[in-house]
Structure formats: C-alpha cells, structure tokens
Amino acid sequence: MRPLPPSPLQRLDHPVATAAGVALYVKRDDHYAWAPHDPLQGNKVRKLAPLLNRTDLDGRTVVSFGGAFSNHVAALSAAGVRFGFRTRFYIRGEAVRNLTLDFVARNGSQLTFVDRTTYRQKHHPEVQREIGITADEIVVPEGGTQPSALPFVGAVYGETVKQLGRAPDYFCLSAGTGGTAAGVVAAASGGRTRVEVYPALRGNWMRSEIESWLPPGTDTGHLDVITGYAFGGYGKFPTDWRLYTPEGAIAKRADLGDQLLPPLEPVYTAKLFTGVLHRLARGEYPRGASLVILHSGGIY
Numbered sequence: 609m610r611p612l613p614p615s616p617l618q619r620l621d622h623p624v625a626t627a628a629g630v631a632l633y634v635k636r637d638d639h640y641a642w643a644p645h646d647p648l649q650g651n652k653v654r655k656l657a658p659l660l661n662r663t664d665l666d667g668r669t670v671v672s673f674g675g676a677f678s679n680h681v682a683a684l685s686a687a688g689v690r691f692g693f694r695t696r697f698y699i700r701g702e703a704v705r706n707l708t709l710d711f712v713a714r715n716g717s718q719l720t721f722v723d724r725t726t727y728r729q730k731h732h733p734e735v736q737r738e739i740g741i742t743a744d745e746i747v748v749p750e751g752g753t754q755p756s757a758l759p760f761v762g763a764v765y766g767e768t769v770k771q772l773g774r775a776p777d778y779f780c781l782s783a784g785t786g787g788t789a790a791g792v793v794a795a796a797s798g799g800r801t802r803v804e805v806y807p808a809l810r811g812n813w814m815r816s817e818i819e820s821w822l823p824p825g826t827d828t829g830h831l832d833v834i835t836g837y838a839f840g841g842y843g844k845f846p847t848d849w850r851l852y853t854p855e856g857a858i859a860k861r862a863d864l865g866d867q868l869l870p871p872l873e874p875v876y877t878a879k880l881f882t883g884v885l886h887r888l889a890r891g892e893y894p895r896g897a898s899l900v901i902l903h904s905g906g907i908y
C-alpha cells in the first residue's frame with residue numbers, strides 16, 4: 609500500500625471556542641484518502657492498514673461483516689477495487705437495499721444477509737465455517753477493528769502532535785466499536801492529553817469496550833467517555849439536522865445549520881461536533897486550553 613501523507617490539521621475559529629478562550633482545531637481525517645469523496649477514507653483506511661499492507665492479496669477474497677449502512681463495508685469494498693482483491697460481506701438482518709449496499713454491489717462485492725443471532729456469533733470459527741467462509745479467504749473483523757490495527761489508528765494522534773508542535777490538552781473523537789478510540793488512547797498514554805470519546809451508540813459500556821481492545825494493564829486514566837450525545841442510538845439522529853444527499857454521495861449529510869463546520873455525516877461526526885460545541889458553550893474546558901476534534905471521515 610502506498611502510504612498517505614498526514615491529513616490536514618485546521619484551526620477552527622468558531623465563536624463558541626473564542627468565547628470559551630479555547631484554541632479549537634479539526635484533524636481532517638475525512639481527507640485521509642487516495643481520492644476525494646472515496647468511501648475508503650478516514651479511520652477506515654487506518655484500520656485497514658494491516659490488511660492493505662499484506663503482499664499476498666492478489667486474487668484473494670477478503671470477507672467481512674457489517675450492518676446495512678456500514679462505512680467499513682463500503683470502505684473495504686472500495687479497497688478491493690483499488691487494490692485488486694475480491695470482497696464479500698455478511699450483512700446483519702433482512703435483505704435490504706440502500707445507497708451504501710448499492711455502491712458495494714456495483715463494486716462487484718458479494719452480499720449475504722444473515723439473521724441477527726448468527727451475526728452475533730460471526731467471529732466464532734465454527735460459525736464462520738457454517739456460513740461458508742473457507743480457509744483460503746481472509747477474514748477482517750467487523751468495523752476493521754483488531755489489535756494489529758491499533759498502532760496505525762493511533763498514528764492520527766502522533767500526526768496531530770507534530771502538526772500542532774505540542775500535545776493538545778484535549779483530543780476528542782467519536783466511537784462505534786471503540787477501536788479508533790483504543791488506538792488513540794494507547795498513542796496518547798503517558799502524556800498530557802485527555803482523550804474524550806463520544807459514543808455514537810447508547811449505553812454505558814464504551815469504556816470497558818475500549819479497554820478490551822488494549823493490552824491488559826494499559827493506563828486509561830487520561831480517557832473520558834462522554835455520554836449523552838448518542839441522540840437516540842446508533843444510526844438515529846434528530847430530524848432538525850436537515851439531512852440531505854449531495855449529488856453522487858452514497859449517504860446523507862447532516863446539516864447542523866452552522867456554516868463554520870466542515871461537512872459532517874450524521875452517524876458519528878455530527879454527534880461528536882454537536883457534543884464538543886455544546887460542552888465548549890457550557891464552559892467545560894479551562895480557558896487557554898487547546899482542543900482537537902478528530903473528523904474521522906464518514907460517507908456523505
């Protein structure tokens with residue numbers, strides 16, 4: 609895989625940050641891609657690095673899993689086209705079609721729908737055999753999250769420190785599986801940065817989920833999980849976000865009515881930015897602090 613240059617770090621002169629006396633930056637990992645508007649971008653590229661760095665992909669089939677709107681499935685399918693390997697996917701639930709799955713099918717990826725009970729057990733070798741995964745196929749876990757991906761994911765933090773010239777006081781990011789968060793927590797360990805994670809799902813289990821990806825005994829004292837910005841749960845979002853689909857896009861974009869924000873997708877990054885701006889307005893951060901929001905990408 610040809611390595612990508614670091615994604616840009618942008619200053620965001622937002623009035624809410626100015627009023628709070630906080631220097632606000634956005635790490636534009638939505639630009640971490642080989643081509644603009646490619647679903648193979650952002651944290652999905654970083655998480656797929658262990659696969660894409662392999663030298664034995666020619667003519668192989670890569671198998672993975674996801675929900676019907678999975679950014680990971682779209683990214684891996686696009687990776688297959690770009691790097692010349694076949695892909696097929698097990699999709700959770702009843703057979704449906706949507707723009708994401710249409711895109712994946714257009715890429716030539718095979719789709720198999722599996723019931724939720726089977727889907728829950730998809731990482732068991734025996735279940736994988738039963739649903740037809742063969743020994744010569746390469747299996748990538750759901751969301752692309754696996755321990756070998758953590759250093760590649762954590763590199764987004766190292767890039768940011770270099771670009772800023774110092775470690776930020778806060779590094780804020782969204783979480784689905786928590787794999788990206790785990791990589792950043794590991795990379796920021798032992799430093800001054802507090803890592804704030806905003807789960808895109810409801811529940812109070814994200815901290816233990818993130819810790820489960822890390823080697824036992826990893827210090828997570830600098831990790832704060834900020835709940836309350838899941839907006840009803842995974843894939844759900846408020847109607848007043850005025851979602852729209854730009855031409856050619858395969859998913860909807862959230863319009864938060866804030867001209868200063870970069871384009872955001874509704875599943876992860878719109879929730880994250882809303883949460884951070886809300887907390888800035890509430891005075892949750894000390895004056896003089898530096899805060900980086902990770903725009904992890906997403907399809908929009």
Ligand SMILES: *Cc1c(COP(=O)(O)O)cnc(C)c1O
Binds near residue numbers: 785786787876904
């Ligand atoms: C997949 C995705 C996430 C979630 O990443 P995890 O490592 O699963 O927590 C966050 N943001 C965007 C834009 C994504 O596509």
